[in-house]
Amino acid sequence: MEKTFLMIKPDGVQRNLIGTIVERLENKGFKIAGAKLMHVSEDLAKTHYQEHADKPFFGELVDFITSGPVFAMVLEGENVIDTARLVVGSTNPQQAAPGTIRGDFGLTVGKNIIHGSDSKESAEREISLFFNDSEVLDYNLSNTDWIY
Ligand code: DAT
Numbered sequence: 001m002e003k004t005f006l007m008i009k010p011d012g013v014q015r016n017l018i019g020t021i022v023e024r025l026e027n028k029g030f031k032i033a034g035a036k037l038m039h040v041s042e043d044l045a046k047t048h049y050q051e052h053a054d055k056p057f058f059g060e061l062v063d064f065i066t067s068g069p070v071f072a073m074v075l076e077g078e079n080v081i082d083t084a085r086l087v088v089g090s091t092n093p094q095q096a097a098p099g100t101i102r103g104d105f106g107l108t109v110g111k112n113i114i115h116g117s118d119s120k121e122s123a124e125r126e127i128s129l130f131f132n133d134s135e136v137l138d139y140n141l142s143n144t145d146w147i148y
């Protein structure tokens with residue numbers, strides 16, 4: 001089974017959306033392999049978003065993601081990287097489809113509620129940046145046969 005990294009950003013945490021968002025992800029059928037509330041350090045923020053280091057919004061992005069606790073998750077499922085991105089929705093919440101997390105809860109690109117890895121490489125990289133091996137659990141959910 002594939003794994004991906006999702007992170008409810010400081011705006012989602014401050015707006016009390018952790019429960020609502022986790023409920024959507026669980027309802028979809030994804031398995032939570034790891035989860036924690038944490039502060040993102042400036043170093044971690046810069047490493048995580050290194051692909052955007054040259055963009056004009058990089059400073060704002062680092063300031064924003066370090067501005068309060070985030071809720072970091074490792075999700076597991078069939079094709080979960082692409083499927084979770086569909087549940088998350090387009091980068092700009094004003095263009096994200098209704099029914100997606102960004103489409104339903106956000107209005108600006110700088111405060112778009114949640115992050116999701118965009119490829120196998122970024123998922124592996126981001127999981128190992130945010131989680132120790134011991135924090136990513138290997139266990140069976142009894143409902144698996146009713147989802148796949
Ligand atoms: P995504 O988070 O959908 O993978 P991305 O990787 O292109 O999007 O950008 C990372 C984050 O940077 C995004 O979630 C919000 C912020 N961002 C992207 N484009 C932006 C812009 N034009 N202005 C301000 N922030 C932006």
Ligand code: MG
Pocket residue numbers: 116118
């Ligand atoms: Mg991205």
